[in-house]
Amino acid sequence: MKNEPVPARLGAGDVLRVGFSGLRARPARVVLSALGIAIGIATMVAVIGISSSGKEDLLRRLDRLGTNLLTAKPGDTLFGSKAELPGTAPEMVRRIGPVTAVGATGAVDATVRRTDRIPEEVTHGIAVQAATIELLGTLEVETARGRWLHAGTARYPGVVLGSEAAERLGLDRVGGQVWIGGPSGGRWFTVLGVLRPAELAPEIDRSALVGWDAAGRYLGFDGHPTTIYERSTDASVGDVRNVLARTVNPEHPEEVEVSRPSDALEARAAADGAFTGLLLGLGAVALLVGGVGVANTMVISVLERRREIGLRRSLGATRGQVRLQFLAESLLLSAFGGAAGVVLGAAVTAGFALWKGWPPVVPGWALGGALAATLAIGTAAGLYPAMRAARLPPTTALAAV
Structure with a gap:
């Protein structure tokens, strides 16, 4: 029992390398899946940014005009x-x-x-x-x-x-x-x-x-x-x-x-806030659709890579390591889409604000919330495919090909 081999642990760098390698093998599918996340995040960031820019302009006008x-x-x-x-x-x-x-x-x-x-x-x-x-x-x-x-x-x-x-x-x-x-x-x-x-x-x-x-x-x-x-x-x-x-x-x-x-201007700001809530709901729907796309991509990836999964299990990879690999791929895929969405949303906000003559404002909490939403979507979308990949027996995975 003392000479029984112990599975090597994957460090953070190993997990990232394995996750990146899985994404690099399917670039077109990765881009299309990340696009759904990017659209949802960009919509939410732009809506919050445009609303915040409009409110900042309104506050400056109120300061200038007086209440x-x-x-x-x-x-x-x-x-x-x-x-x-x-x-x-x-x-x-x-x-x-x-x-x-x-x-x-x-x-x-x-x-x-x-x-x-x-x-x-x-x-x-x-x-x-x-x-x-x-x-x-x-x-x-x-x-x-x-x-x-x-x-x-x-x-x-x-x-x-x-x-x-x-x-x-x-x-x-x-x-x-x-x-x-x-x-x-x-x-x-x-x-x-x-x-x-x-x-x-x-x-x-x-x-x-x-x-x-x-x-x-x-x-x-x-x-x-x-x-x-x-x-x-x-x-x-x-x-x-x-x-x-x-x-x-x-x-x-x-x-x-x-x-x-000045009460009329403040009432308009409140009405704009209500409209912002509606647009945020639409952005959340787009983000949810993007998450479904990521989940679909990961499920297909599991089905296509059963031989790879079986080979890794035969070489000593544990179920937890396989599960971590596919979860890392899902998180990275969502992170790519989220980062692109944040940049796109901030650019849309700046462009629209400058066109309207407003001061461009993107709240820090909106950027943090967008990244948190991205990680949450990536975790939720990759959890089932990762667990499914981890449950595949090595012999069944190798025999399926």
């Missing part, structure tokens, strides 16, 4: 009709201690057109609004061309166009004229400037903005604001929000709707 902008608009009365904000509301809001800036717009019953020859019904979805001089600073929007209203131009027939309004009117320069008309008649207004997009107030993008006094003098504006924009210190947003309705309309605060525009 301290509140708006107050008229709601509905008890009788179901539209309420009306007092004309003194903007001035009342300025008296709130933490408030740093206040601007307002008021809807004007008028339309803006390139010429007076165009029918009034053709509005192109552009609203005419009266605007206070402080509006631009409150929204922190810049002019793309020309100038904003000031104390002099706000009293005369001048207009500043939102970004979409200028595009719909086909105006790419300042100094031209547009026809603004309403029930009391109309007249030509000189285009003073064109604004950049107002991300927190998209309604401004689709508006033609005239001075508060000019709107009353030339267009019959009644002086009642329809939207009040205010900014306060970040720490006091909640307190200002609690008192804003009562300040805007002390007699009927229930008829005032107060909102924070």
